[in-house]
Amino acid sequence: MKKLTVAIIGGGNRAQVYGDIMRKIPDKYQIVAVAEPIDNRREFLMHRHKIAPEMCFRTWEELLEKGKVADLCMITTMDRLRIGPAMKAIELGYHLMLEKPIASTLEECKMITHAAEKKGVKVIICTVLRYTGLFVKLKEIIDSGRIGKVMSINHEEGVGDVHQTHSYVRGNWGNSAKSADMLVQKSCHDIDIIQWLIEKKCKSVQSYGMLSYFKRDNAPVGSPDYCIDGCPVGEECPYNAVKLYLPDDSYWMRSTCAKVFEVTDADVEKAIRETQYGKCVFKCDNDVVDHQTVNMLFEDDITVTFTMNAFNKGGRHMHIMGTKGEIRIATLGDEVIHLYDFVKKQHEDIPFNDLGCITGAHGGGDDGIVQAIYEELNGVYKGKSVPTIRESYYNHVITFAIEEARKKGIMIDFEEYYKKVEEN
Ligand SMILES: NC(=O)c1ccc[n+]([C@@H]2O[C@H](COP(=O)([O-])OP(=O)(O)OC[C@H]3O[C@@H](n4cnc5c(N)ncnc54)[C@H](O)[C@@H]3O)[C@@H](O)[C@H]2O)c1
Numbered sequence: 574m575k576k577l578t579v580a581i582i583g584g585g586n587r588a589q590v591y592g593d594i595m596r597k598i599p600d601k602y603q604i605v606a607v608a609e610p611i612d613n614r615r616e617f618l619m620h621r622h623k624i625a626p627e628m629c630f631r632t633w634e635e636l637l638e639k640g641k642v643a644d645l646c647m648i649t650t651m652d653r654l655r656i657g658p659a660m661k662a663i664e665l666g667y668h669l670m671l672e673k674p675i676a677s678t679l680e681e682c683k684m685i686t687h688a689a690e691k692k693g694v695k696v697i698i699c700t701v702l703r704y705t706g707l708f709v710k711l712k713e714i715i716d717s718g719r720i721g722k723v724m725s726i727n728h729e730e731g732v733g734d735v736h737q738t739h740s741y742v743r744g745n746w747g748n749s750a751k752s753a754d755m756l757v758q759k760s761c762h763d764i765d766i767i768q769w770l771i772e773k774k775c776k777s778v779q780s781y782g783m784l785s786y787f788k789r790d791n792a793p794v795g796s797p798d799y800c801i802d803g804c805p806v807g808e809e810c811p812y813n814a815v816k817l818y819l820p821d822d823s824y825w826m827r828s829t830c831a832k833v834f835e836v837t838d839a840d841v842e843k844a845i846r847e848t849q850y851g852k853c854v855f856k857c858d859n860d861v862v863d864h865q866t867v868n869m870l871f872e873d874d875i876t877v878t879f880t881m882n883a884f885n886k887g888g889r890h891m892h893i894m895g896t897k898g899e900i901r902i903a904t905l906g907d908e909v910i911h912l913y914d915f916v917k918k919q920h921e922d923i924p925f926n927d928l929g930c931i932t933g934a935h936g937g938g939d940d941g942i943v944q945a946i947y948e949e950l951n952g953v954y955k956g957k958s959v960p961t962i963r964e965s966y967y968n969h970v971i972t973f974a975i976e977e978a979r980k981k982g983i984m985i986d987f988e989e990y991y992k993k994v995e996e997n
Pocket of ligand 1 (some may be wrong): 582583584585586587608609610611614631632633634649650651654672673674699731745758785854935945
């Protein structure tokens with residue numbers, strides 16, 4: 574099989590993670606170009622992957638001006654910086670490994686989808702849950718008919734209180750104008766996995782959701798703007814930036830806040846003094862929801878509820894109810910799929926290949942997608958996880974419809990909605 578060459582656009586956290594996975598399988602991947610404006614990040618990736626200095630660029634425009642220099646273009650820029658590089662890379666004939674969401678607006682998602690279909694290139698969205706041992710096994714069980722016809726799914730995404738404050742209050746995704754609405758940018762994973770598991774068309778959606786806790790009204794009396802300036806409730810506050818970022822507990826959180834891969838205490842201290850990562854979680858510029866519920870109806874009368882919520886330790890839980898049995902899973906701290914068979918009246922614990930948890934290492938999903946893309950682009954992929962861009966787009970359109978239903982307080986007929994989106 575052919576070794577794939579890769580050009581990275583957006584050399585941040587995700588590029589570092591995927592890049593390191595590719596680096597471990599040099600017979601399959603070679604990173605040959607990078608575009609990243611932050612000097613320390615670009616230089617880190619240049620040395621890490623032995624990229625020729627003349628193939629290291631500050632912006633995506635400079636890299637793509639060189640034409641098609643690799644088989645695959647990995648686009649891991651922020652949500653709002655997806656459309657430009659994606660459209661240009663498609664025009665040049667690149668296959669894309671494109672981070673989720675496809676883009677931050679419905680119009681842009683549609684443009685990318687249509688352009689990719691017209692050009693005939695593969696655009697593979699990084700909905701990494703599809704590639705985890707847990708969800709691959711779950712799909713296999715559902716497809717085998719073991720629990721009969723699926724009637725209902727209750728699915729919960731516990732974002733986790735600390736993760737919520739790090740990413741969706743202080744971080745890149747707190748403000749919808751800088752990223753997108755919560756379901757589009759975060760829970761597009763969940764809507765995608767639900768639709769993938771049942772493979773049915775969506776018929777209608779409705780939703781409630783709001784930002785209730787992480788806002789100014791709840792700031793403790795006397796709290797300074799920055800935690801490091803001494804907060805009267807700093808000792809008991811779970812989100813005190815000094816306690817969250819300065820101890821060397823989470824490389825991911827420290828390197829994200831400082832925007833430095835080889836991060837030091839001095840980098841972190843500077844970040845929590847000068848950036849929003851050090852701000853009181855009740856005084857940031859966030860506006861995305863901290864809890865949201867969704868009701869969905871799919872073909873064949875399948876009802877689905879989905880809840881995204883900040884107020885928990887984190888992890889996903891799913892309960893799938895079929896005519897012959899039910900399944901329960903948890904992504905954090907559980908190592909088996911729990912099945913109850915109505916006919917045998919028996920419980921069964923079914924192991925899956927990957928014992929990792931979904932949060933953090935994405936339960937093997939990051940490794941899984943890298944391997945799957947290699948096989949897909951070499952024409953030998955046999956799994957069910959790699960979606961076409963049309964499938965990913967369809968599931969993104971559902972999330973946009975959900976957000977519209979939430980904001981307008983209405984139920985949306987999804988068949989009509991999708992038809993209109995495609996006609997416009
Ligand atoms: N699949 C998943 O589970 C998953 C998990 C986390 C994040 N994400 C998605 O990945 C994307 C990136 O997230 P991240 O945490 O890596 O963000 P990041 O901020 O660490 O990385 C983005 C990088 O793009 C760079 N950039 C900015 N302007 C650029 C330009 N003009 N040309 C080239 N590069 C430019 C930034 O300097 C930054 O280093 C987001 O859209 C996010 O939603 C997906």
